[in-house]
Amino acid sequence: MKVKICGLTNLEDALLACNAGADALGFVFYPPSARYVEPAQAAEIIKRLPPFITKVALFVDPEPEWVNLVLSQVAIDCIQFHGNESDEFCQQFCKPFIKALRVESKEFLDHQMACFPNASALLLDAFVEGIPGGTGQCFDWQLIDPELKKRHRLIVAGGLTPDNIRQAVDITSPYAVDVSGGVEQSKGKKDQQLLERFIAQAKA
């Protein structure tokens, strides 16, 4: 089980996440988010990370110029698109990409999943009207059809915490899980105990 910790804004939290066993770290380049990090700050954090950690840049309906600016300044391995971007839009940056889909219904999910043949993984998050992500809400994990897992690499996200992560993994058997709010003491500030408990439970 791979674990991505998202919404890193400072080096201390990034190192805590790595030491606790995180496989990937997410940096939010969506200015309205409370977890937004300036590219220069993300670049400084990334320079001091141990090797073999995947660095993920998160965007929501960005201008291509903004993505290219971030990629030119920050050593990013993978891009996570969390808005209404198309498969064609996402693949123009020549980086592996994760497409986030907000789960409204099983039919919607089946349809949406087929629209991203070039995604290296699909991330499933809760649907909350008017909020693109990081809502702290769960979706109905039972909506994931085992057939979908044969066709796509799935990342489960949305409202995950140290207390529900084991159940989420048992029900969905995903490729990876992604968390932001469930391991924070306040928006943009992670909590060491929550990080350690979350990762230990996810990988148990």
Ligand SMILES: O=C(O)c1ccccc1N[C@@H]1O[C@H](COP(=O)(O)O)[C@@H](O)[C@H]1O
């Ligand atoms: O974290 C954010 O601020 C954010 C903003 C806009 C889009 C996505 C965002 N975060 C992603 O949302 C999911 C679920 O987060 P949570 O665990 O429920 O807080 C996760 O993939 C975050 O990377």
